[in-house]
Amino acid sequence: MTPAFRVLLLPGWENSGPDHWQSRWEARHGYQRVEQDDWQWPKRGDWMMRLEEELLASPQPAVLVAHSLGCLLVAAWAAHSRHADRVAGAMLVAPPDVERADMPPNLYSWRPIERKPLPFPSLVVYSEDDPFCELRAVRTMVDDWEAQSISVGEAGHINGASGLGEWPDGLSLLRGLLATARS
Numbered sequence: 001m002t003p004a005f006r007v008l009l010l011p012g013w014e015n016s017g018p019d020h021w022q023s024r025w026e027a028r029h030g031y032q033r034v035e036q037d038d039w040q041w042p043k044r045g046d047w048m049m050r051l052e053e054e055l056l057a058s059p060q061p062a063v064l065v066a067h068s069l070g071c072l073l074v075a076a077w078a079a080h081s082r083h084a085d086r087v088a089g090a091m092l093v094a095p096p097d098v099e100r101a102d103m104p105p106n107l108y109s110w111r112p113i114e115r116k117p118l119p120f121p122s123l124v125v126y127s128e129d130d131p132f133c134e135l136r137a138v139r140t141m142v143d144d145w146e147a148q149s150i151s152v153g154e155a156g157h158i159n160g161a162s163g164l165g166e167w168p169d170g171l172s173l174l175r176g177l178l179a180t181a182r183s
Contacts, residue, residue, distance in 0.1 A: 005063045005088050005181060007031040007174070008054060012068025012096070013107065015039045019160030021167035022067055028166065031065065042069060044109045048077045055086040063181055064090040065174060068132070068157065069107070071095035071124070075114040075145060089121040089181035091174055094158040095141055096132040115144035122147035123177055125170065127155040127162075 009022045009031050016022040016033075025031050034054050036047055051073060055062055064087055066074050071092035078084050096103075098110045124147045126138045142149040150173065156162040164170070 004061075005178060006058065006060050007178075008051075008062045008064050009033045010051070010064055010066035010070030010073055011036075011039075012066075012070050012094075013039065013042055016067060017160050020067070021158075021160075021164050021170055022065070023160075024166045025065070025171065041106050042109070044073070044076055047073050048080065051077050052081055052083065055081075055083055061086060061088040061181075063088050063174075063178060065093070066090065067093045067159065068096050069098075069110065071141075072098065072110050072113055074122075075116070075118065075141075076110075078118050078120070079114045079116040084119045087120045089123075089177050090118065091123050091125065091170075091177050092145075092147065093125045093170065094127060094130055094133070095124065095138060096130075097134065097137040100132075100137075113141065115141070117144070117146040121177065121181060123173065124149040125152060125158065125173060126150075127152055127158050129154040130157050132157055 098107045
């Protein structure tokens with residue numbers, strides 16, 4: 001039986017390493033990572049085009065599971081694509097505030113953050129002590145994107161360094177999103 005949705009993993013800047021929950025989910029559950037040509041100097045337009053190509057490669061609707069810069073990719077892509085109907089929902093984990101003064105020049109092409117409402121059900125998962133995004137900034141993104149949100153408490157950037165392992169709580173959040181995603 002074919003699953004109702006394919007799950008696409010959208011890593012952030014520098015990709016997700018072997019200890020990252022995205023890599024573990026890819027290995028264990030067969031979710032598909034959207035590979036980018038340049039993980040070190042990510043260009044927003046290039047990443048948007050790559051996501052568009054991946055979504056158009058299959059008629060099966062997708063649920064996007066983004067981490068960090070991947071969250072901003074979803075927002076930018078959704079604001080410009082005519083194919084947003086290919087996405088049934090999105091789980092956006094630890095969006096960064098690339099508009100901060102201390103962001104590296106590698107991320108300047110991601111400014112300003114796209115702030116249009118997302119045209120599909122979305123859940124922003126954030127940490128109270130994320131070093132790359134203050135609470136005020138993440139709450140503004142949640143409001144602008146008209147997304148649901150949930151705090152995971154103090155979990156840093158919700159990445160491999162956070163010690164989450166396979167992150168079963170995140171997998172439960174994804175399963176909840178899959179159960180309510182539009183088909």
